[in-house]
Amino acid sequence: MIEVKGINKSFGDNHVLHDIDCVFEPGSPNLVIGASGSGKTTLCKCIVGLFSPDSGTISYDGRIFNQMGRNEKKEIRKEIGFLFQGSALFDYLTVEENIKFPLQMFSDMTPLEMQKRAEFCLERVGLDGANKLMPSELSGGMKKRVGIARAISYRPKYLFCDEPNSGLDPQTAILIDKLIKDITVDFNITTIVITHDMNSVLEIGERLAFIHKGKLLWTGSNDEVLSADCFELTDFIYASTTMKQLRKQHQQ
Amino acid sequence: MKTLFHIGRYALFIKRVFERPERGKVYWRLFIDEAYKLGVNSLGIIIIISGFMGMVITIQTASQIEGGWIPPYTVGYTTRQSIILEFSPTMLALILAGKIGSNIASELGTMRVTEQIDALEIMGINSAGYLVFPKIIAFMFIMPFLVMLSMFVGIYFGYVICELSNIITPAQYIYGVQDDFRPFDIVYALTKSVVFAFIITTISAYHGYYASGSALEVGKASTRAVVFSSIVVLIFNYLITQMLLT
Numbered sequence: 115m116i117e118v119k120g121i122n123k124s125f126g127d128n129h130v131l132h133d134i135d136c137v138f139e140p141g142s143p144n145l146v147i148g149a150s151g152s153g154k155t156t157l158c159k160c161i162v163g164l165f166s167p168d169s170g171t172i173s174y175d176g177r178i179f180n181q182m183g184r185n186e187k188k189e190i191r192k193e194i195g196f197l198f199q200g201s202a203l204f205d206y207l208t209v210e211e212n213i214k215f216p217l218q219m220f221s222d223m224t225p226l227e228m229q230k231r232a233e234f235c236l237e238r239v240g241l242d243g244a245n246k247l248m249p250s251e252l253s254g255g256m257k258k259r260v261g262i263a264r265a266i267s268y269r270p271k272y273l274f275c276d277e278p279n280s281g282l283d284p285q286t287a288i289l290i291d292k293l294i295k296d297i298t299v300d301f302n303i304t305t306i307v308i309t310h311d312m313n314s315v316l317e318i319g320e321r322l323a324f325i326h327k328g329k330l331l332w333t334g335s336n337d338e339v340l341s342a343d344c345f346e347l348t349d350f351i352y353a354s355t356t357m358k359q360l361r362k363q364h365q366q
Numbered sequence: 367m368k369t370l371f372h373i374g375r376y377a378l379f380i381k382r383v384f385e386r387p388e389r390g391k392v393y394w395r396l397f398i399d400e401a402y403k404l405g406v407n408s409l410g411i412i413i414i415i416s417g418f419m420g421m422v423i424t425i426q427t428a429s430q431i432e433g434g435w436i437p438p439y440t441v442g443y444t445t446r447q448s449i450i451l452e453f454s455p456t457m458l459a460l461i462l463a464g465k466i467g468s469n470i471a472s473e474l475g476t477m478r479v480t481e482q483i484d485a486l487e488i489m490g491i492n493s494a495g496y497l498v499f500p501k502i503i504a505f506m507f508i509m510p511f512l513v514m515l516s517m518f519v520g521i522y523f524g525y526v527i528c529e530l531s532n533i534i535t536p537a538q539y540i541y542g543v544q545d546d547f548r549p550f551d552i553v554y555a556l557t558k559s560v561v562f563a564f565i566i567t568t569i570s571a572y573h574g575y576y577a578s579g580s581a582l583e584v585g586k587a588s589t590r591a592v593v594f595s596s597i598v599v600l601i602f603n604y605l606i607t608q609m610l611l612t
Contacts, residue, residue, distance in 0.1 A: 160489050163487075163488075164487065164488065178566045186492070188490040190490075191487075191488060191489060191490030192490045194488055194489075194490075196485065196489075198481045198484070198485060199481075200480055201482055201486065202480060202481040202485040203482075203484055204485075205476075205480075205482070215489075216489055219389055219392065219489065219491055220389075220490075250451075292490070354493050
């Protein structure tokens with residue numbers, strides 16, 4: 115479980131996050147939703163320690179992360195898997211080497227065990243046989259899947275996905291959403307997905323947190339989201355024609 | 367103020383680079399890769415430049431001493447001294463600041479803008495140490511060999527041009543090359559080469575590591591890396607010369 119309490123973050127005069135309080139539970143994906151520029155990614159980067167919050171606390175299963183020294187943080191970071199928006203695969207390594215990378219740096223596995231783990235992760239994301247490909251040879255969807263495979267290779271307790279569906283076709287986006295959900299449920303990990311994709315919200319959004327202009331305005335589930343009593347959220351949800359039609363159906 | 371900010375951040379960056387590595391075995395493999403990439407891949411340019419410079423220095427020196435007052439073997443002596451004291455350690459460092467400096471800055475800059483460095487940080491890896499430490503050590507290790515190769519090639523091609531033309535006889539050239547040789551000159555040159563290797567790798571890595579924004583910024587970081595490492599190489603060239611030769 116990840117608990118965020120009273121997080122504030124500013125860049126110069128720009129106050130990006132205002133007193134965010136939120137709890138992210140394990141076992142099903144926690145989606146942080148909001149429009150572009152609302153502060154979702156900043157919140158995510160504060161939680162993983164890429165940005166230091168100006169005030170507030172972030173705790174991983176009771177361990178207060180943002181008050182730890184660098185070496186203590188390292189131990190928690192080994193428990194974190196992160197899927198970047200652009201995948202951030204290491205260009206100079208093959209798919210297999212990318213997945214083995216955290217294992218080589220931290221585990222005491224033998225080369226054979228690492229090989230088996232890499233093959234398991236690749237199979238899990240449906241890319242068995244792609245071991246020797248370079249990242250430049252992969253499509254956007256494949257890169258995301260390799261990113262997920264790398265993120266789960268060292269058996270993380272916490273998984274972060276920053277805009278996992280950006281730039282993907284709807285079919286691949288559904289595949290990635292399903293994959294994130296399955297991994298979260300199967301391994302019982304705490305997953306935080308940053309997204310503004312309404313399909314993801316409806317598909318896998320059992321726990322939602324809506325951020326607007328740096329403020330957490332609403333939390334709930336995908337069952338409640340269509341009838342939420344929050345003007346900014348309804349404005350965000352019903353921005354697209356498809357969603358407007360869905361609203362009509364819902365009201366009928 | 368901006369200069370002080372960069373000096374301070376550079377010092378903190380160097381401190382992070384030299385922190386205890388996560389896993390020595392991985393770093394050893396990276397060291398070998400970097401030594402190959404930075405050293406072996408530079409052999410071609412070093413041989414070509416050193417060869418031509420050796421020939422040009424020999425011809426220019428010979429053309430200056432026509433008239434009989436100065437003995438012909440001075441050509442060999444001057445070529446050797448020019449190459450050992452200045453061309454091979456300093457000029458080569460400036461050339462490699464362009465080749466290797468831009469390579470390091472653009473590699474790290476690209477990793478920064480594509481979030482690969484953030485990925486390393488999130489995994490709990492000291493990204494500065496992992497990415498930069500092997501480059502520094504590899505280049506400091508390989509640079510003296512490159513400089514010695516450059517010295518040999520430069521002096522040898524001076525000999526070749528004496529064989530091919532009649533500026534002076536090869537025997538006079540060889541006599542000049544051997545005349546009044548001081549082994550300390552080699553120590554001085556190699557000391558400079560190690561210091562220059564450190565300067566080129568760390569300044570270039572600093573500019574690449576802190577690149578931000580887009581691909582355009584990576585290009586700018588690469589240019590800054592070459593400009594600043596060249597200037598600092600020249601400043602340290604003066605300081606080391608002042609310390610060791612006076």
